[in-house]
Amino acid sequence: MRVLVIGGGVIGTTTAWFLVHDGHEVTLIEREPALAAEGSHANGGMLHASHTEPWNSPAAIRQLLRWLGREDSPLLLRPTQIPRLAGWGLGFLRYSRAHHHARNTQVNARLAVYSLEVMRALRTETGLHYDDSAGGILKIFRSAAELATALRTSELMAALGVDFEQLDTAGVVAREPALSDVRDELCGGLFYPQDEIGDARLFTERLGALAAERGAEIRLGERVQRLERDGDRIGAVVTDQCRHRADAYVLATGAEAPLLARQAGLRLPIRPVKGYSATLDVGGKPGAPSLPIIDDGRKIVMSRLGDRLRIAGTAEFAGYDREIRPQRVQTVIRQGLASFPRLAAAVDPATATPWACLRPMTMDGPPILGATPVRNLFLNTGPGHLGWTFAAGAGRVVADVVQGCEPAISLEGLGLERYRG
Ligand SMILES: Cc1cc2nc3c(=O)[nH]c(=O)nc-3n(C[C@H](O)[C@H](O)[C@H](O)COP(=O)(O)OP(=O)(O)OC[C@H]3O[C@@H](n4cnc5c(N)ncnc54)[C@H](O)[C@@H]3O)c2cc1C
Structure with a gap:
């Protein structure tokens, strides 16, 4: 399968890694001249399953x-x-409200605990270190x-x-x-x-290099300008350099995800x-x-x-x-x-x-992962203050959903459909 991942922060790069690892043809597009140049550049460094409360607690x-x-x-x-x-x-x-907050803390915790497991396995498999x-x-x-x-x-x-x-x-x-x-x-x-802790920028750069060694095409300094709809699918992605076609597209553009998603007719509450x-x-x-x-x-x-x-x-x-x-x-x-x-x-x-x-x-706390009403467009975004903690787990489950595999954890409370109705 040919997959285009948009956004080379820790989330997009980790998703690209798992897809190329599983044998897919992957292109990662990042507008900055380096990976992890934006939200993942110099964060607090904490991978903390212990702190998964959304920030909108009543206090x-x-x-x-x-x-x-x-x-x-x-x-x-x-x-x-x-x-x-x-x-x-x-x-x-x-x-x-207390019941929403408690539930969303649990949803985040499910993903964070899994994410730390995936991170440990990834380290063992790749030998990757990042302070x-x-x-x-x-x-x-x-x-x-x-x-x-x-x-x-x-x-x-x-x-x-x-x-x-x-x-x-x-x-x-x-x-x-x-x-x-x-x-x-x-x-x-x-x-x-x-x-755990670690430097998210070092991790992203090094994992990106490993993904490239495995055959991923990492296109830096290229900005996605438009998502072109073709019926119930994305037909192509237009950048400031060319037009890309793929079987599936993953949107991982961090805080700016709502801007591109809107072009595909999706409203993301981020x-x-x-x-x-x-x-x-x-x-x-x-x-x-x-x-x-x-x-x-x-x-x-x-x-x-x-x-x-x-x-x-x-x-x-x-x-x-x-x-x-x-x-x-x-x-x-x-x-x-x-x-x-x-x-x-x-x-x-x-x-x-x-x-x-x-x-x-x-607006509720958990990230937005997985499928959308646009058949070949997938989301890995909205991780808030926990993007580094979630990166490995979210990358793994979104790669699973893209290739039609059952993720190892339930995605209840993590999909876009939770905002409907
Ligand atoms: C001060 C601070 C401290 C933090 N501390 C922690 C912590 O200790 N632990 C933790 O788990 N999390 C922490 N976080 C949160 C974490 O850093 C973020 O959730 C995470 O980095 C988000 O990653 P991302 O890949 O979604 O976004 P980003 O890293 O922002 O990546 C998105 C990428 O998409 C690219 N992009 C956007 N639009 C386009 C386009 N049109 N075309 C091409 N590319 C595009 C951007 O250039 C960017 O590189 C902290 C955040 C901050 C601000």
Whole structure:
């Protein structure tokens, strides 16, 4: 089968890999001159089945309203964006009801647990490494109420196969001695031993190279301009360079997926949610953490990727604006380094590599995977804040659906049809 994958982020590249691996003739089209140049370039690095709650929890909605328009808040809704969020925003609110939120957390967890399994198998098969570390993730708390809430969620997740260990402050510092300077601020932590980290850009570039070795054609610097309908199918894809015909087409264009999907007559409830990261060289510096850390109260994640420390966070409803605002970057760095005063004294924040990009967020939380009413058009998009976590599993199941095989997990709650009716 000849398959055209549109979008060379971590999601499109992983899908292309599984298709070429299964013996298909694959072309991957990416408008940027490199793979993983957009949303997958410098994310938080976490593959965390433990954190699959959609962002529209009732508590998050209350916080969002409290922080409305505040430039230094981790969650920022620019008032100018409110009219543009329209129907999506109402859906985001509707799906924040407790029963929807609990169900969508489970749907995400099913995919995330499977995805980590697929990732481990992929590593074993290919020998691929990407500054990865499979030593678990530590979540720290400064508020007993927040710890109690997270504990309840972790107990639910444990029933889905996500193990955790509750730690008191001494246990937190024993796991990550670099936190000893702030031990008095902490009230405990949760450790998730199955979670992993890794550099999504390195992974995507290296997997793309392996896919090319297996025969995939990777076309960089080529922009898809149009999807041409031919009855109930896509007849061709027109780029700024030529026209491509294939038996099947996979749309994996991240936050911009709704723009191309609309040409095929599909409405995707996905909106961009901007986030920032800063990457610091911490090799040989004192007081740097070695475990990946999620700071619950500050809404910041920190991943040690080799000699680099990646600090990532903030969620901003700012439309398709990708501008890197220095004030937001400084907030991320300050919030991250606040837990590591010795490291903060040893690094110069001005040397950090800043990055900002858009998370492709559905209004209910889970991504949109698989078939569409257009017979030969398939979707792998809308992974939101979990695209790196989902990449291997979503790539595997979408490749299965494209070639008419039964995926290893149920796709209930993950398909486009869930929005009908
Ligand atoms: C600050 C931040 C931190 C994050 N941290 C984590 C984390 O710790 N763990 C986690 O699991 N997830 C995390 N995420 C989310 C994750 O990074 C994304 O969900 C994921 O990268 C999305 O991948 P994608 O392939 O769908 O999109 P992208 O990587 O954006 O790829 C889409 C590609 O499509 C291309 N494209 C678009 N339109 C066209 C066109 N017309 N023609 C050709 N090509 C086109 C784009 O150039 C782009 O390369 C984070 C996100 C952010 C912003």
